[in-house]
Amino acid sequence: MNPSTSRPHVVIVGGGIAGLAAAFFLRDEPVRVTVLEGSPRLGGKLSVSEIAGVPVDEGAEALLVTRPEGTGLIAEVGLAGDRVAPGTTSSAIWTLGALHPLPRRQFMGVPSDLAELARSGTVSGKGVARAGQDLELPPTMRDGDVPVADFVGARFGPEVVDRLVDPLLGGVYAGRSSDLSFDATMPALAAASRRYRSLAEAVGSLLPPLSPVPAGERDRAPAGPRSGGSVFTTLAGGLGQLPAFLAKASGAEVRTTAMTRALSPAPGARGAPDAPGAPGAGPGWRLTVGSAAAADELIDADAVILAVPARPAARLLTGVPGTSAAVTAFGEISYASMAIVTLAYPRSAFPGAGLAALGWSGYLVPAVDGRAVKAVTFSSVKWPHLADVIAPGAEPLEIVRCSVGRIGEEALMQRADEDLAAVAAAELAAATGVHGAPAAHRITRWGGALPQYTVGHLDRVARIRAAVATQPGLAVCGAAYEGVGIPACVATARAAASQVTEFLRGGRQ
Numbered sequence: 001m002n003p004s005t006s007r008p009h010v011v012i013v014g015g016g017i018a019g020l021a022a023a024f025f026l027r028d029e030p031v032r033v034t035v036l037e038g039s040p041r042l043g044g045k046l047s048v049s050e051i052a053g054v055p056v057d058e059g060a061e062a063l064l065v066t067r068p069e070g071t072g073l074i075a076e077v078g079l080a081g082d083r084v085a086p087g088t089t090s091s092a093i094w095t096l097g098a099l100h101p102l103p104r105r106q107f108m109g110v111p112s113d114l115a116e117l118a119r120s121g122t123v124s125g126k127g128v129a130r131a132g133q134d135l136e137l138p139p140t141m142r143d144g145d146v147p148v149a150d151f152v153g154a155r156f157g158p159e160v161v162d163r164l165v166d167p168l169l170g171g172v173y174a175g176r177s178s179d180l181s182f183d184a185t186m187p188a189l190a191a192a193s194r195r196y197r198s199l200a201e202a203v204g205s206l207l208p209p210l211s212p213v214p215a216g217e218r219d220r221a222p223a224g225p226r227s228g229g230s231v232f233t234t235l236a237g238g239l240g241q242l243p244a245f246l247a248k249a250s251g252a253e254v255r256t257t258a259m260t261r262a263l264s265p266a267p268g269a270r271g272a273p274d275a276p277g278a279p280g281a282g283p284g285w286r287l288t289v290g291s292a293a294a295a296d297e298l299i300d301a302d303a304v305i306l307a308v309p310a311r312p313a314a315r316l317l318t319g320v321p322g323t324s325a326a327v328t329a330f331g332e333i334s335y336a337s338m339a340i341v342t343l344a345y346p347r348s349a350f351p352g353a354g355l356a357a358l359g360w361s362g363y364l365v366p367a368v369d370g371r372a373v374k375a376v377t378f379s380s381v382k383w384p385h386l387a388d389v390i391a392p393g394a395e396p397l398e399i400v401r402c403s404v405g406r407i408g409e410e411a412l413m414q415r416a417d418e419d420l421a422a423v424a425a426a427e428l429a430a431a432t433g434v435h436g437a438p439a440a441h442r443i444t445r446w447g448g449a450l451p452q453y454t455v456g457h458l459d460r461v462a463r464i465r466a467a468v469a470t471q472p473g474l475a476v477c478g479a480a481y482e483g484v485g486i487p488a489c490v491a492t493a494r495a496a497a498s499q500v501t502e503f504l505r506g507g508r509q
């Protein structure tokens with residue numbers, strides 16, 4: 001127990017969405033909570049700033065509503081009224097020289113309706129014919145985890161992998177289907193694929209019944225449910241607003257520029273080198289906070305939640321006896337870096353009636369096509385409220401977010417800002433016909449942006465969780481574990497908050 005208060009002290013390392021959500025979930029517990037964020041800014045991968053006077057997210061911009069954790073958190077902090085739905089989620093694939101509709105009946109790009117695949121034009125006639133073999137091939141056996149590309153490629157052939165599945169995985173993980181784990185990135189489909197001979201049928205078993213599409217719209221129908229039932233939401237002022245609200249609503253002491261450099265059992269605690277005898281000695285942790293240049297600040301805690309990416313988590317656990325298996329497993333999780341290039345154009349720069357006339361919320365670009373930009377969001381179309389934020393009398397703006405950088409494309413990330421903006425603008429012009437230079441641009445670089453759930457990820461996470469569970473009052477949460485999306489991160493935060501609460505209530509490990 002911390003001597004300065006009768007309430008146990010919980011320290012959360014990392015002020016991204018996971019750390020702040022964990023603090024929020026502890027708000028009604030009889031504990032004192034401190035959040036230590038190493039950078040000068042809260043929010044981690046959530047951040048919003050203005051471009052051309054319009055608040056546009058620099059990192060995460062949309063939240064899945066099919067999982068309740070994200071929307072539930074938004075409601076709990078009182079922001080439900082700020083939620084906005086997308087104008088359209090109808091995405092395209094830019095390949096084979098044109099924008100083609102992403103088939104509606106697909107799961108992470110894995111198709112279930114081969115006639116629709118053929119109509120979409122995303123793969124060649126030869127690719128469609130090869131995909132059709134899925135319905136005839138004997139079951140594809142697999143022993144343990146495999147790369148997505150191996151399993152999907154065995155069923156549908158390489159074109160479906162390259163032009164559909166790889167771009168969708170690239171959009172979520174900035175990763176490649178040849179490395180990413182089938183079990184970890186598509187757990188529901190991986191499970192269903194064991195029950196069906198055909199992978200198309202397995203996908204079909206996961207999709208909701210098809211809603212009717214007017215005949216004329218069939219080829220351009222959006223992927224996912226139709227309007228009114230969108231699977232995404234955001235906040236009117238940007239998802240990047242959420243961290244500040246969470247921090248305030250948590251009631252925690254939230255510190256920025258508070259880099260945690262070391263973690264160890266507190267002197268006298270079980271596991272500490274000077275502990276009088278392992279069992280029976282008290283729990284407790286000591287954190288060393290500050291820059292290498294400044295004097296160390298030591299903070300004692302009864303429980304600690306590590307809400308940081310794999311690399312800092314591994315560094316901090318090296319000071320904790322008994323966690324070497326977790327340190328090793330963390331070391332096996334690599335991260336992709338990326339940049340978001342946000343461009344603002346006057347509406348008249350686009351042919352016809354502007355971006356909305358194209359009918360898409362954006363497009364994905366297959367890596368095999370050799371472009372720098374891997375995904376584009378037509379932000380002012382996807383989120384119509386952004387188009388409304390203009391000075392009276394001014395020409396409406398179109399805002400476009402271009403995502404650059406897959407795993408292994410570090411050289412691209414080293415290019416100068418102006419260079420990245422020029423490449424993104426040139427590729428956008430080739431895809432959409434926009435003319436002239438953007439009125440404004442903004443580059444946001446995300447080093448270590450997204451953990452790669454490569455083959456064996458589930459086993460790695462199990463090893464981490466098993467090692468952490470041996471440590472009294474220690475828990476972990478964040479994007480490195482059971483999903484990189486915000487709802488998944490929030491779910492791990494709730495679990496971590498429950499684990500330390502249970503521990504502090506006396507059900508000690």
Ligand SMILES: Cc1cc2nc3c(=O)[nH]c(=O)nc-3n(C[C@H](O)[C@H](O)[C@H](O)COP(=O)(O)OP(=O)(O)OC[C@H]3O[C@@H](n4cnc5c(N)ncnc54)[C@H](O)[C@@H]3O)c2cc1C
Binds near residue numbers: 043063260308340478
């Ligand atoms: C460009 C981009 C777009 C995305 N888009 C979406 C989207 O639209 N929808 C969606 O659901 N998900 C999206 N994601 C994924 C999602 O945003 C992230 O997976 C999630 O926000 C990660 O949250 P986190 O709290 O686990 O980690 P982080 O956001 O990485 O937060 C960890 C925090 O820990 C801090 N830290 C690290 N080491 C230390 C230390 N030693 N001491 C103190 N602090 C430390 C870091 O500074 C950071 O603030 C996107 C990700 C990126 C990069």
